[in-house]
Amino acid sequence: xxxxxxxxxxxxxxxxxxxxxxxxxxxxxxxxxxxxxxxxxxxxxxxxxxxxxxxxxxxxxxxxxxxxxxxxxxxxxxxxxxxxxxxxxxxxxxxxxxxxxxxxxxxxxxxxxxxx
Amino acid sequence: xxxxxxxxxxxxxxxxxxxxxxxxxxxxxxxxxxxxxxxxxxxxxxxxxxxxxxxxxxxxxxxxxxxxxxxxxxxxxxxxxxxxxxxxxxxxxxxxxxxxxxxxxxxxxxxx
Numbered sequence: 001x002x003x004x005x006x007x008x009x010x011x012x013x014x015x016x017x018x019x020x021x022x023x024x025x026x027x028x029x030x031x032x033x034x035x036x037x038x039x040x041x042x043x044x045x046x047x048x049x050x051x052x053x054x055x056x057x058x059x060x061x062x063x064x065x066x067x068x069x070x071x072x073x074x075x076x077x078x079x080x081x082x083x084x085x086x087x088x089x090x091x092x093x094x095x096x097x098x099x100x101x102x103x104x105x106x107x108x109x110x111x112x113x114x115x116x
Numbered sequence: 117x118x119x120x121x122x123x124x125x126x127x128x129x130x131x132x133x134x135x136x137x138x139x140x141x142x143x144x145x146x147x148x149x150x151x152x153x154x155x156x157x158x159x160x161x162x163x164x165x166x167x168x169x170x171x172x173x174x175x176x177x178x179x180x181x182x183x184x185x186x187x188x189x190x191x192x193x194x195x196x197x198x199x200x201x202x203x204x205x206x207x208x209x210x211x212x213x214x215x216x217x218x219x220x221x222x223x224x225x226x227x228x
Contacts, residue, residue, distance in 0.1 A: 043218040100213040107161035
């Protein structure tokens with residue numbers, strides 16, 4: 001029933017570890033996103049995939065690597081975690097119309113990552 | 117430059133007051149969409165409304181109304197007779213070709 005789901009909801013880990021966050025949508029959307037929200041609530045887009053093709057790749061450390069096995073899934077892998085990676089990570093999905101513009105995004109519940 | 121500006125960082129009102137959240141956008145594209153999202157204290161991001169670039173009609177949904185004016189590049193959101201449950205961070209956003217921009221958000225505190 002859930003439209004966009006993410007796992008895990010909370011992730012507490014030590015500096016230097018590698019972790020993954022999984023995202024799945026059942027809305028039939030063709031575009032998926034990863035966002036980072038810092039403590040000041042600023043939403044920063046990290047990546048976007050359309051039909052498994054990377055279309056947005058903002059300036060993020062290359063320790064962050066997205067993977068889209070199919071249109072309904074977009075995972076985020078983070079290597080060598082740092083203290084500054086602590087944040088809430090949101091996955092989202094939307095439909096992209098023929099002009100290349102995305103309609104409204106639907107968000108997952110977020111994953112709160114804490115790096116100790 | 118293409119961006120979304122929400123100049124009001126935080127607003128506090130007393131219940132039943134009306135409040136307007138401002139959003140100014142900047143884009144060189146002729147085709148775009150505008151959105152508002154709500155993020156309550158529980159943390160989820162909830163889509164509220166989409167506005168197409170060609171549709172300047174105001175929209176009302178219950179206590180919520182939106183005013184889109186291309187002449188001033190603004191897409192403002194008014195809550196009438198605010199309630200404590202309206203307390204949240206509200207984000208304005210712009211979508212154009214292969215890009216999606218969020219404003220920095222306005223935190224609305226509605227006090228009983």
